[in-house]
């Protein structure tokens with residue numbers, strides 16, 4: 686009877702067992718190594734997340750400080766421009782008067798940009814105060830109507846506020862909602878040369894309300910619609926070239942809507958017009974407020 690040459694037994698089991706054990710040991714070693722790699726990778730990712738958070742905080746703080754510090758000099762420019770335009774210290778020549786109006790308008794643009802940057806930085810840093818209260822939509826609409834009346838320069842465009850029908854009282858931060866609608870309306874007026882801008886509020890899905898600003902303006906092509914809510918995003922158009930702006934207004938609207946537990950959106954057809962909307966809960970729940978109420 687001949688024995689298998691590699692083992693001392695007839696069935697070769699210990700040899701196969703040895704081989705299997707060796708294979709298991711090598712697999713285990715391989716697995717442990719992979720495991721160590723994964724653990725190291727996690728640690729690295731954690732470290733990167735911490736660095737990223739620090740960088741974001743630093744950026745937000747820098748933006749907040751910078752915009753805050755810009756306010757004082759720009760306000761000084763605005764007040765001195767006002768004094769000169771009012772000719773309190775003596776008359777101006779017509780040319781000087783025109784130049785002062787340019788300075789004043791540039792200072793107004795600049796301070797609006799600084800305000801938007803400061804608001805965005807505060808939201809990003811989680812340092813924004815939400816003050817919800819009960820209020821009637823009609824009151825908010827009439828305040829907005831009053832605010833925009835002096836700004837309606839183009840007679841070819843009408844601004845109207847639809848009477849809210851069957852709208853409950855709202856419990857949210859009315860100043861932040863008003864800020865969103867102001868941005869929508871001022872964009873709609875800016876990008877509409879003729880026709881109308883209409884503001885409407887509709888109850889949708891029981892516990893939510895949708896506010897829409899509908900215009901008959903230049904519209905936005907489908908491929909640009911998603912980007913308009915990003916920071917500094919502007920769609921190229923002849924109007925855009927003529928008018929200034931920073932592309933921060935809608936980014937701010939999106940952030941503000943998020944703070945109020947809602948979302949923004951747009952429906953638009955190039956050359957026909959746009960509808961910008963914000964959908965909010967009728968009653969802001971404390972759980973919907975994503976940031977701490979920590980006033981700056």
Ligand SMILES: Nc1ncnc2c1ncn2[C@@H]1O[C@H](COP(=O)(O)OP(=O)(O)OP(=O)(O)O)[C@@H](O)[C@H]1O
Nearest residue numbers: 872873876904913918919920930931932933934935
């Ligand atoms: N009603 C609208 N009709 C057509 N295009 C619009 C309308 N609203 C916004 N847009 C487009 O979206 C871009 C972003 O709007 P956003 O309000 O963020 O910036 P802006 O108005 O250019 O500048 P800012 O609001 O910071 O002064 C605009 O530049 C414009 O291209």
Ligand SMILES: [Mg+2]
Nearest residue numbers: 872930934935
């Ligand atoms: Mg704007």
